[in-house]
Amino acid sequence: MEQYLLDNVARYQTLLQRFKPPPQKKTGEAKTSTNSSIVVNTRIRPLLDDEVSSGQVIAAFPRGDGSGVVDLHELRRVVRGLPTMNSSAFKIGKVFGADQTTETIYNETVQPLLPYVWEGNIGTLFAYGQTGSGKTFTVSGLERLIAKSLFSESLAERKIHVCIFELAGNSAFDLLNSRAPFMILEDSFGDTQLVGIQERHVQSTAELLEIVENANTFRQTASTEKNDGSSRSHAVCRIRIENPAPEVVEDGILYLIDLAGSEAARDIFNHTADRMKETREINISLSIVFRGMADFDSATATATGKPSKKPYIPFRQSMLTKVLKHLFDPDRTRGCRTSVLACVNPSFLDTGATKNTLRYAEMLQSSQPTGKAASYNPSVPTTWSNKDLRTYIRIKSGNPSISPLDLAPYESGTQLLRVPEDEFVQRCLKSDGVTKEQADMFYSKLWKLHIDSRRAAR
Numbered sequence: 001m002e003q004y005l006l007d008n009v010a011r012y013q014t015l016l017q018r019f020k021p022p023p024q025k026k027t028g029e030a031k032t033s034t035n036s037s038i039v040v041n042t043r044i045r046p047l048l049d050d051e052v053s054s055g056q057v058i059a060a061f062p063r064g065d066g067s068g069v070v071d072l073h074e075l076r077r078v079v080r081g082l083p084t085m086n087s088s089a090f091k092i093g094k095v096f097g098a099d100q101t102t103e104t105i106y107n108e109t110v111q112p113l114l115p116y117v118w119e120g121n122i123g124t125l126f127a128y129g130q131t132g133s134g135k136t137f138t139v140s141g142l143e144r145l146i147a148k149s150l151f152s153e154s155l156a157e158r159k160i161h162v163c164i165f166e167l168a169g170n171s172a173f174d175l176l177n178s179r180a181p182f183m184i185l186e187d188s189f190g191d192t193q194l195v196g197i198q199e200r201h202v203q204s205t206a207e208l209l210e211i212v213e214n215a216n217t218f219r220q221t222a223s224t225e226k227n228d229g230s231s232r233s234h235a236v237c238r239i240r241i242e243n244p245a246p247e248v249v250e251d252g253i254l255y256l257i258d259l260a261g262s263e264a265a266r267d268i269f270n271h272t273a274d275r276m277k278e279t280r281e282i283n284i285s286l287s288i289v290f291r292g293m294a295d296f297d298s299a300t301a302t303a304t305g306k307p308s309k310k311p312y313i314p315f316r317q318s319m320l321t322k323v324l325k326h327l328f329d330p331d332r333t334r335g336c337r338t339s340v341l342a343c344v345n346p347s348f349l350d351t352g353a354t355k356n357t358l359r360y361a362e363m364l365q366s367s368q369p370t371g372k373a374a375s376y377n378p379s380v381p382t383t384w385s386n387k388d389l390r391t392y393i394r395i396k397s398g399n400p401s402i403s404p405l406d407l408a409p410y411e412s413g414t415q416l417l418r419v420p421e422d423e424f425v426q427r428c429l430k431s432d433g434v435t436k437e438q439a440d441m442f443y444s445k446l447w448k449l450h451i452d453s454r455r456a457a458r
């Protein structure tokens with residue numbers, strides 16, 4: 001088929017010139033508000049020099065009217081007569097064309113996430129698309145731009161901690177520690193914990209740039225050793241922003257994820273059995289992520305605006321979904337915003353894979369979860385603000401009651417649960433007449449409530 005397409009480039013160009021975009025449908029308007037929990041955009045990279053010299057031409061075009069539509073044209077073989085052209089249109093957020101820089105993408109997709117993360121929420125950016133579509137090019141460019149803005153003066157009081165790792169099959173490797181393996185587990189708050197990974201406290205742009213470059217080199221070396229230029233693993237950069245200001249509840253987290261390439265069917269013919277198995281695993285984990293996000297959305301944002309039954313999302317099935325659990329966890333207690341970048345290779349030889357990429361983008365685009373942190377529930381300590389927690393301490397800590405001001409001067413429910421037991425008890429003992437036994441009992445009581453609430457949520 002590839003040769004057939006190359007032999008018919010002239011015919012394809014003629015049909016392209018005749019193409020007139022159909023009027024836009026009124027339904028399915030793209031939702032690009034920065035307040036949405038998921039914002040989906042597309043980047044179409046330029047054709048590379050070797051692709052041009054091998055006779056390839058462009059098949060994916062952003063519609064010039066800024067409508068967020070991508071027109072995709074495929075040449076169709078017919079039994080008798082000249083080939084025809086099949087055109088489809090996909091409407092997806094913003095479309096960044098070949099002449100747009102990574103800086104523009106940063107300004108429009110990542111920069112709006114940063115203030116949200118500084119406030120203690122979770123921001124996620126991930127790039128997906130077929131092999132060779134420009135995911136690594138884009139994510140590493142965005143990482144460099146983030147490194148510059150994170151250390152601007154206004155953020156001087158915050159502490160930045162970074163870890164960079166790789167997920168391949170059911171294994172996780174620390175890219176800041178010579179690819180040492182580590183574990184991904186879930187703690188009692190339902191948060192994902194990276195056990196055994198090295199997290200670096202980074203103090204300057206130059207330091208962050210250096211560790212990002214080192215991690216990228218490690219990843220490239222791994223793919224070169226496999227005699228394979230493409231990244232067959234997911235690369236994750238996690239930036240944790242610690243704000244010492246007492247009123248901030250949680251550390252903000254920014255995930256930058258360069259997903260392994262979903263492969264074009266035409267590439268698969270050349271693969272070994274191992275490579276085919278690897279590809280199948282990658283495609284399965286990607287489809288769990290996309291299905292998970294869409295199912296979560298449909299359950300949280302029904303037509304009536306009322307939440308429906310909790311969806312079952314098999315996030316423990318793959319390393320990737322464990323890391324991304326916050327994206328589709330119905331019990332999440334933190335605000336999450338996600339920016340998805342669908343990366344596209346524009347070549348007319350890759351239209352099958354491009355269609356898949358754009359279909360996923362449309363699916364996510366049409367679903368918009370609320371992204372709100374869980375509301376107060378008296379049986380779930382992780383939903384308590386400092387005010388709710390103080391009320392609980394006042395009413396439930398026994399006689400004499402423990403002073404809420406001594407035990408939780410500014411903490412939320414989650415923050416107090418994270419205070420080590422010894423410190424918790426010492427704080428309780430500051431209140432007149434409170435014994436160690438009473439303090440121990442109150443600690444156990446709060447933790448029992450927390451564990452019961454986690455069990456009930458499963």
Ligand SMILES: Nc1ncnc2c1ncn2[C@@H]1O[C@H](COP(=O)(O)OP(=O)(O)OP(=O)(O)O)[C@@H](O)[C@H]1O
Nearest residue numbers: 045046130131132133134135136137230231260261
């Ligand atoms: N916007 C762009 N402008 C110029 N060159 C680009 C652009 N995007 C990607 N490229 C080039 O295209 C090639 C493939 O890009 P990249 O390695 O980022 O793809 P990928 O999607 O990460 O591939 P894989 O999934 O196989 O790792 C590289 O040579 C890269 O430099």
